[in-house]
Amino acid sequence: MDKHFHSTVNVDDTNRLVDLKQVDETIIEIVSDSGEGAQKCGQSLGAISAKMGNGVWTVEIIPAEIQPPARSREGASGIRVRIGSSKVTNMGNHANLVVALNEQVIYGRLRQDAYNANTLMLLENKWASHVSEDIRIQYKEAVNEFRQIGIEVFEIPMEEECLKLIPDARKGKNMWALGLICYMYSRNMDLAADQIKLIFKKKSQAIIDLNILLLKAGYKWAQNNLSYHFEIPPIAVDHDQVVMNGNEALSLGIMAAGIELCSMYPITPATSVSHHLAEHFHKVGGIIHQAEDEIAAMGFAIGASFAGRTPVTVTSGPGLALKTEFLGLAVMAEIPLVIINVQRGGPSTGLPTKVEQSDLLAAMYGQAGDAPKIVLAASTIEECFHFVILARKLAESFRTPVILLSDANLATGVQPFTRPNIKTEWFAPPYDQSPWQAGVSPFDWNPETGLSKRPIPGQKGGMYTVTGLAHGSSGEVAYQPEVNQNSAESRSRKMASFQRTLKPPKINGDSEGDLLIVGWGSTLGAIQEAVQQARNEDLKVSSIHLKFLFPIVPGLVEIFARFKKVVTFEINYSDTPGHPMITQENRRYAQLASYLRANTLCNIDCFSNVHGQPMSPDKIYYRIKQELSEEQSNLSHLK
Amino acid sequence: MLNATHDFCTIPMPDEHYGLNDYSKGMPRWCPGCGGHSILTSVQRVCKDLQYPPEKTVAVSGIGCSSRFPHYMGTYGFHGLHGRAFPVACGIKFRRPDLNVFAITGDGDCCSIGAGHWVHAVRYNMKMVALLFDNGIYGLTKKQTSPTSPLGTHSNTHPEGSILPPINPLQTTLGISNASFVAQTTDWNVAHLYATIRKAAEHPGFAFVRIVQRCPAFMRDLYADLSGNPENLIYLKSENGINLEPNAQRKFERVIEHNPLNINKAREHAEISDGIPIGLLYQNTENPRYDTYGAHNLGMNATDKKQGIRELLDHYTIKNNNS
Structure with missing residues (x-):
């Protein structure tokens, strides 16, 4: 995007009339040390903008510690808010504006390529006159360094202005900064005041009043001192929307699933x-x-499900690892259950607050023995809501655990979507307590579909014993070899029955071409934006995004055959060709790529990394160009 | 037919009467002489005497010899994972207060691999009967040292004798906050076994019963002296305790008067080492119960649910700006 700021600023020239410039979108970051409320500021900005009718996507920048040392480069805490005049589906590329409460936290974000020469920085200037000479020097050097990169740094007396209103600027500077941004992007101040009332609803009226005062002071200061004044027109929507983050959507989805x-x-x-x-x-x-632990959380859910109602358990990678044994039992004993895994970086404790898509194979194959189960992945915040409802229904219809994958990017990302119209049929009906039909066994597997109905405690005549041991249709322990073979086939056949109800994935772009990108999970928006950018340049690239991961969706081989090259884009580990020791033979592929290669026998490549960051459209776009030029050179080589 | 006469009969009659057969299924595959047999029969008798509807009764177990138990009950059963009977049993009870739950576990199951769940199940204090089949050895996997094996036990994992002193399950349970019922009995004193399980079933909370159990296959000597000589059983006597018929009571040569409300005395008796104290060590019917919390908001209808979610969604809603 073009640099949409004016280049000159005159601090002394107050009360000027400034032209209002319209922009299609902007990316704003607020970064600070932990505990200074940058996230509250950004979340409020996102909520206000969404309520004004803009497209919004927010990404939180979270250090691993609750309160890392102040002014540390790795301790950057904050938020990115992308606001647009059309639907926003991802975090975008470089920020247009960063509001920073100290200069050191900027370094951490620079390393993550968050800013470039088009970024405007509004920087707290209190460090310039700090009592510590070290800090003064650090500040001066940093400002020079940022300016050398081309970043326009504007030093702002945030602390000084806030201290006119409050004794401790640490609590409240965030709302002053919000006011500043509200002026710059013509945010609705009534909505902003409402937002403050909402976020401080558990606090006293005095606190609310003070924060509104700070908001207005920031606004006023910007009006008097800044020549930046933009508006981002809203999207015209003809229906009600809801705006929330992915974890809130999961929670509401759980409720809406009954x-x-x-x-x-x-x-x-x-x-x-x-x-x-x-x-x-x-x-x-x-x-x-x-x-008391992840294992017990799973066992408790399984017990509750056995007793009649499908429950949910919510976890992340290390928790999924602990639940593995019980997951195998749920498959073996055919106990419906929804397991939500909000993925983070792994293995082990890994990157607890960062995004990764590394649990796909663990979800599909992570149990001892053959343990097929349904695995879904949400790719938008709206899907976080609706897929829970779907997952519960699938769990009950197919008498199986269902794993729903989300990730850290969706968890804290905020995006508006169509307000769901809650339907009674989304809820589970009351569990059956009528007498069990005589002569029907508790695992009365249909030979065609593998499906069976389960008795619920309380149903007369349905008494049976669930066991994790190999068992026959009456639930009895299997001592004959063919019984285990038969029950394993029935459990597998259920997956095939479900697979037969699925449709081939929709292709974004032409149905044939030079390059097909295959993604899953939260990368959807960024991939589609990058593909669009490439297609605008007449590049023959399309994408598909998989939401049903296990069992595999139909039609993939046919789709792959229509493209010269197929590459998965994933946020997980893969070996890079050309790196030491890596050969064609021993190269490890990204997880979806491995799965697709094994199941389609197509030569699928992958692009992936474990930087702990969402993929930006830019990175995907450049990779698309690279893939296509490699393809070109391979072809010319063959000629 | 009983149903039909019920309305006209002035003597209250149950709609259905359950016999012992209603609580049994199949042929237990435990070794001859295994303590499991008498425990199974006692549980079935308690179910019959309390007339638990079999379809409203669930036996939940972990893995091990003891944990085959649910397969021999005519009720619903859940034979789960090693050490994990308690989380499953608690999950069943949490939203189904109408079900009678028995949690069956062994010494390896409860005191080793599932020790974390044991501590918390005691603390949750959900109404159920928890039976610890304690034979001091791993049976199903063929004689490995268990956490309750006496010091020096020769086993396949400690051929030279076990190194560490055993866990005392009574002491441990009595040390957990919110413990509400702790009793001990043996598999060979069937009258006492029955009375203990019955008392446990009537307790409003988590009733933990350690059953000193013989394993003729691998620990033939462990309780040989104790079971052969009645002098080794120490009867904990109290009017609030586990009471036997006077005749059965008279057989005990060693009797200690013990008030089961006194947790400090209970902890003292739990440590008796020159015999087996049997009876009710501790009971508190006032402790908070997690299952009553679990059931406190059951049964909301679909209309109210729908309304509830709609109101929540209102907080997140941006009204159509185009109208």
């Missing part, structure tokens, strides 16, 4: 789902159980 029990153990970045449930679940007759 699920009444969430059994969980705290783990980042999944925990905020349970926070939301803990606050609101009782309003829909639900209850949350915080178990």
